[in-house]
Amino acid sequence: MTTALLSLLLAARLAFAITVDEVLLQIDKNLTYEARDSSITMTVTKGSRVKSYKMRSYGRGQDEMAMEYLEPARDKGTKMLKKVDELWMYLPAIEKVQKLSGHLLRDDLMGSDMSYEDLMESSRWQKAYQGTIVAEEMMEGRKAWKIEMKARDTSVSYPTRIIWVDQASFIPVRQELYALQGMLLKTWLMQDIRKIEGREFPMKMVVEDQVQKGSRTEITFDRVSFQVALPEEVFSTRWLER
Amino acid sequence: MSFLLAIAARNLFRNAARTAITSAAVFFGVALSILGWGFVGGLDENVLRAARTTYAGDVLLRPDGYPTDGLTYALADAAPVPPDLVSALDGIGKWTARTAFSARVVSGPDAQRITVWAYDGVRDPEVFPRDGWKVEGRWPQPGAGEVALGYRLGRLLEIEEGEEVVLQTRTRDGAINANSFRVVGLIRSDNSALDSLGAWLEYADATPLALLGDARSHVAVRVEGDHDAAAKLVAGKGFHASTLEQECDDLLALNRIRRKSLSIVVGMIMLIAAVGIANTVIMAAFERVREVGTLLALGMRRRDIRVLFMLEGGIMGLSAAILGACAGGSAVAWWSKNGIDFSGPLESMGGSMAMSTVIYTQFNWSPVAAAITFGTAIAVLASLWPANWAARIVPADAVKAD
Amino acid sequence: MICKLVGVTKSYPMGDLLVQALRNVTVGVGAGEFTVFAGPSGSGKSTALNLLGCLDRPSSGEVLLDDKNVASLSDDALGAVRARRIGFIFQSFNLIPVLTASENVDLALRLAGVEGPRAERVESALKAVGLQDYLHRRPSQLSGGQQQRVAIARALVKSPAIVIADEPTANLDSTNGEAILDLMREMNQKNGVTFLFSTHDPMVMSRARRVVRLKDGEVVADEAGAGA
Structure with missing residues (x-):
């Protein structure tokens, strides 16, 4: 019996020409770029209520991201800056830069289905999870590895994450996020993968709350460019107040 | 004249x-x-x-370092009731412990941030006699996956007794957990905050949901006689004690x-x-x-x-x-x-x-x-x-x- | 003499000037008199009446009432003298509007410090002026003539030494005025009540037994009247 199981495991392992670590590493690489400048439309749907935001986002490497809201008028001028593990917000209404920390990071970004923490977490998968490739299957019309990831410790927000990684682009085209006792909390899709300036990039993301019915956030990249020169000050808190 | x-x-x-x-x-x-x-x-x-009939009793204890603003309920600051405090509490009157933690209650398309009060269904009524409270339905049975909601929260989410809701929260360590519960009661207490943003969960159900362990955030004591004297008797044992009057001072x-x-x-x-x-x-x-x-x-x-x-x-x-x-x-x-x-x-x-x-x-x-x-x-x-x-x-x- | 002014001068400040209303006047009224002080307005007749009625104090000279000088009494002491010894009848009747006829009359008795039951005296005083059927009427429910009758009853009820009437008929038509005057005359004759009037009405003067004429603050004549 044990031998049979062992040989099965061995077979499974041998069946994939790549290890989980290699996949995760490749995903990380994918998310790393010298510079990124993009225009984004975010649509938040809660039942019959739909809200749209337009923003401009700048990125550098894996750890730096800056974002500015352009629409609607009431949120115009709101800015966000992420540096490694730190997050700052600038709210024009109170004309103040605020550092978000602790439980505030668990709040939803502009009422969407993503928390600030969700946005910051992707670069830590390798550190936070123990992954296993469990299958190779078609997902979103692409050939993908199905990887089951278990949190390495009890402080990780989503104790279980199942991701489907496109074998061609190394983009996680579908993610399922589970609660401790196994309830499916969110699904996260990356779609419309295009080659932009020699780099595979999902032009659309859809995050759906699976607990709260009809709660859904769509993010569309209207324009992405990687070969840009970003001024250093974009990633400083001074930029927030400007 | x-x-x-x-x-x-x-x-x-x-x-x-x-x-x-x-x-x-x-x-x-x-x-x-x-x-x-x-x-x-x-x-x-x-x-x-x-305060007396819904959360404080005559003397209220919170773990040292636990926020006292009545607005934030930090599960990380909750702590087990140490044995010497237990015996001191037994000496001054009836007491009950609760653990408050924030959660999201979801009912179909509606969701609301709330505070869940984990309680002990046997000890709680001894300290809080629930006189004049109105209960539509009944209180939860321990371990049966049942929850009671504040009646105004229920009204806000348009929940009837018998319906299922999902409670989503963070465990003490930070992982997200969620589970389905059947709403068996809508509670109208003497405390509007509890009625509009509170849910009542037996420890038997709350402990696995939020991995509470023995952590307690509130200990309420019902005492005969002087509150200050009673508070002094239980102070300094890992929990700080305040009298009902101090609690209401603001x-x-x-x-x-x-x-x-x-x-x-x-x-x-x-x-x-x-x-x-x-x-x-x-x-x-x-x-x-x-x-x-x-x-x-x-x-x-x-x-x-x-x-x-x-x-x-x-x-x-x-x-x-x-x-x-x-x-x-x-x-x-x-x-x-x-x-x-x-x-x-x-x-x-x-x-x-x-x-x-x-x-x-x-x-x-x-x-x-x-x-x-x-x-x-x-x-x-x-x-x-x-x-x-x-x-x-x-x-x-x-x-x-x- | 019931009351008497002896060498009385009374002056009022009027702006920066001092106007002399009475200049060194000596005149008295004896018991049972029915006397008129006559003269045009500004002659000083009202001032003389006020002084004799203890409503005012002279600038100099003496005011004798029952042979006692009252010129320097305090307000309250003068008030007490008025309450007991002097009845007033005014041109505009001056009844207290919130009191009924009998209450107005009773008020005078009360202020005069009359002890014991007063109701009978009030009633007979009103009966004497022919108002026995109007005891509980308020002044607003009475005619001018009736009001003045109540005033007469109020003046007489306390059996004063003298009744001082300042132009008592001026606000009445001639019929009512004559009737009032006849009433007072009758009381003078029947009961010996002393009356002192001021007037410039010839009809009143014609009923007087004595007419004292004043002009510019001085007595210019003191003569028997047509009613003598």
Whole structure:
């Protein structure tokens, strides 16, 4: 019996020409770029209520991201800056830069289905999870590895994450996020993968709350460019107040 | 004196409209002050009742370092009740422990941030007898996957008994957990904050959901006798203790401010009343120069003339004050029995006050007596100058005045 | 003599000037008289009446009432004298509007310090002026003539030493005025009540037994009247 199981495991392992670590590493690489400048439309749907935001986002490497809201008028001028593990917000209404920390990071970004923490977490998968490739299957019309990831410790927000990684682009085209006792909390899709300036990039993301019915956030990249020169000050808190 | 009183009383009816308008200010001042005092007294009582019967008991303990603002419930700061504290608690009275943690309740397309109160279904009612609470349905059975919600939360999410909801929260370590629970009861307590943003979960169900372990955030004790002494007996054992009164001090201080502003408003009304009465009495004196001259010619003493006009002001003040006291006092007395339901206005305020939505005013005779005395005294004082003016009229000229 | 002015001067400040209303006047009224002080307005007749009625004090000279000088009494003491000894009848009746006819009359008795039951005296005083059926009427429910009758009853009810009437008929029509005057005359004759009037009405003067004429603050004549 044990031998049979062992040989099965061995077979499974041998069946994939790549290890989980290699996949995760490749995903990380994918998310790393010298510079990124993009225009984004975010649509938040809660039942019959739909809200749209337009923003401009700048990125550098894996750890730096800056974002500015352009629409609607009431949120115009709101800015966000992420540096490694730190997050700052600038709210024009109170004309103040605020550092978000602790439980505030668990709040939803502009009422969407993503928390600030969700946005910051992707670069830590390798550190936070123990992954296993469990299958190779078609997902979103692409050939993908199905990887089951278990949190390495009890402080990780989503104790279980199942991701489907496109074998061609190394983009996680579908993610399922589970609660401790196994309830499916969110699904996260990356779609419309295009080659932009020699780099595979999902032009659309859809995050759906699976607990709260009809709660859904769509993010569309209207324009992405990687070969840009970003001024250093974009990633400083001074930029927030400007 | 009695005939001066009779003349004064009759004189007030000579210009009934003017008397009524002038008296109205005293009436409202007195009625408002009695209403206001009764109401703020009721608020005090309400605040204490809400705290005592829903979360604080007579003495409330929280783990050292646990936030005391009543707004944040940090599960990470909750802690087990140490054995020496347990025996100290057993020594001073009935006690119960709870663990509060924030969560998201989801019902179909609706979601709401709430505070879940994990409680011990056996010990809890011994400390919080739930007198006057209204329970639609019933309290949860331990370990049955059942939850009770504050009735206003239930109404907000349009949840009926028997429906399923998902509670989503973070464990003590930070992982997200969620589970389905059947809503078996909607609870209307004495605490509007609990009713609008609270859910009640037995430890048997709350512990696996939030991985509470032995962590407790609140220990409420019901004691006979002195709260301060009881608090001292259980202090310094990893939990800090505060008495019901200390716990309510912020809200009671708010009521003290309310009392002050009420006094200012009443004072201003009384000032208006005093000006009105002075004006009315001086007008009466102007109009009745010939009459005063005649009374003097017939031999009335000047001091009786003064008394006559002060009586007119005084009667006006006293009768308006008595009427105002009757109106204000009976309203306060009625509301002290029947209560005023503030669920509407409180709902629009967000309803996060730790108090009942039904406020029972506090009826006392002393503010009634004080208001009558004050109203009358103001009136008499306001008549002093006009009465002195009238008493100085020269009869030889006055008897021929127009 | 019931009351008497002896060398009385009375002056009023009027702006910066001192106007002399009476200049060194000596005149008295004896018991049972029915006397008129006559003269144009400004002659000083009202001032003389006020002084004799103890409503005012002279600038100099003496005011004697029952042979006692009252010129320097205090307000309250003068008031007490008025209450007991002097009845007043005014041109505009001056009833207290919130009191009924009988209460107005009673007020005078009360202020005079009359002890014991007063109702009978009040009633007979009103009966004497023909108002026994109007005891409980307020002044506003009475005609001018009736009001002045109440005033007469009020003046007489306390049996004063003298009744001082300042132009008592001026606000009445001639019929009512004559009737009032007849009434007072009758009381003078039947009961010996002393009356002192001021007037410039010839009809009143014609009923007087003595007419004292004043002009510019001085007595210019003191003569028997047509009613003597």
